[in-house]
Amino acid sequence: MDTYMAKDLPFPESPVVPEMVDGSKTIQFQCRKGIACWNACCSNIDISLTPYDILRLKRRLGLASAAFLQQYAVPYEMEKDGIAGIKMKPVEGGSACQFMKPEGCGVYEDRPTACRYYPVALLSMRRQDEYTDTHSYALVKEAHCLGHNEPRSLTIDEYRAEQGLKEYDEQGRGWRQLVLKKMSSGPTVGKPSVKSRQLFFMTCYDIDTFRAFVDSGPFKELYDVPEAERQAMLGDSLESEEALMQFGFRFLRQVLFGEESIPLHQEAADKRREQARTKAQQAEREAAERLAREEDPRDEGFDD
Numbered sequence: 392m393d394t395y396m397a398k399d400l401p402f403p404e405s406p407v408v409p410e411m412v413d414g415s416k417t418i419q420f421q422c423r424k425g426i427a428c429w430n431a432c433c434s435n436i437d438i439s440l441t442p443y444d445i446l447r448l449k450r451r452l453g454l455a456s457a458a459f460l461q462q463y464a465v466p467y468e469m470e471k472d473g474i475a476g477i478k479m480k481p482v483e484g485g486s487a488c489q490f491m492k493p494e495g496c497g498v499y500e501d502r503p504t505a506c507r508y509y510p511v512a513l514l515s516m517r518r519q520d521e522y523t524d525t526h527s528y529a530l531v532k533e534a535h536c537l538g539h540n541e542p543r544s545l546t547i548d549e550y551r552a553e554q555g556l557k558e559y560d561e562q563g564r565g566w567r568q569l570v571l572k573k574m575s576s577g578p579t580v581g582k583p584s585v586k587s588r589q590l591f592f593m594t595c596y597d598i599d600t601f602r603a604f605v606d607s608g609p610f611k612e613l614y615d616v617p618e619a620e621r622q623a624m625l626g627d628s629l630e631s632e633e634a635l636m637q638f639g640f641r642f643l644r645q646v647l648f649g650e651e652s653i654p655l656h657q658e659a660a661d662k663r664r665e666q667a668r669t670k671a672q673q674a675e676r677e678a679a680e681r682l683a684r685e686e687d688p689r690d691e692g693f694d695d
């Protein structure tokens with residue numbers, strides 16, 4: 392029997408240790424100032440951002456979400472013709488993080504989830520068509536990272552607490568569940584329309600535009616949101632923006648999966664359904680007329 396070495400494989404050896412572990416697993420790791428590899432991990436980035444990462448970073452930088460996206464982010468397709476994800480945009484013409492400073496991370500208190508987790512990888516899984524997800528972890532060992540040689544042991548749960556991940560994981564859960572449900576439900580739910588993909592992008596990543604959308608006349612007319620709840624999420628404090636983001640995840644369950652996660656004003660909903668029915672009938676009529684024209688030889692343009 393042939394023995395394949397990692398070097399013979401047509402893709403580079405993965406730094407992910409092939410073992411799924413839970414939070415009680417003890418790891419040996421410490422990242423500290425003065426270590427020889429200081430900033431090596433931030434010099435060559437491939438970091439996905441969650442909606443909560445964007446919210447924290449744009450607040451720290453005092454930017455509107457759209458301006459943050461333009462300056463610090465690049466969208467990517469999480470799946471072909473599917474919903475979009477966001478990655479950090481490195482420095483112009485290079486691969487280093489724009490926030491990297493000689494003394495370390497320039498946005499440390501608001502650094503993204505992926506930076507907090509490193510060198511642990513979070514693996515979320517869920518059963519098809521369910522929202523409940525289960526968490527496992529894997530360890531990422533890259534040759535340049537000397538933190539694994541440091542004489543400090545702690546469990547993954549202790550490491551998560553130290554890195555402030557409890558709050559980040561809680562705030563990001565609704566989004567992760569949406570993505571997992573979308574990606575694992577495949578053809579049963581179908582390809583999202585362009586409009587629902589745009590709504591997903593705005594709601595998850597451009598919270599300032601989403602706030603204006605929630606505060607708009609047509610939204611208020613259609614969705615029955617109690618006034619106190621609406622007011623609580625329209626402010627500009629961190630708590631308000633967190634509430635708005637969580638409301639957005641609920642809204643997307645309606646947009647992507649047709650769940651009635653936000654009650655509708657009955658009259659407006661009936662009117663909408665009626666408008667959609669009329670539009671569908673008109674499209675059907677136009678298609679039938681087009682077909683009839685194509686089948687009519689008088690319209691084929693033969694010269695006698």
Ligand code: SF4
Nearest residue numbers: 433488490491496506
């Ligand atoms: S955000 Fe901070 S920790 Fe994350 S890659 Fe950039 S500099 Fe490094």
Ligand code: SF4
Nearest residue numbers: 422428430432536538
């Ligand atoms: S120990 Fe690892 S995480 Fe810390 S600076 Fe070095 S490469 Fe980055």
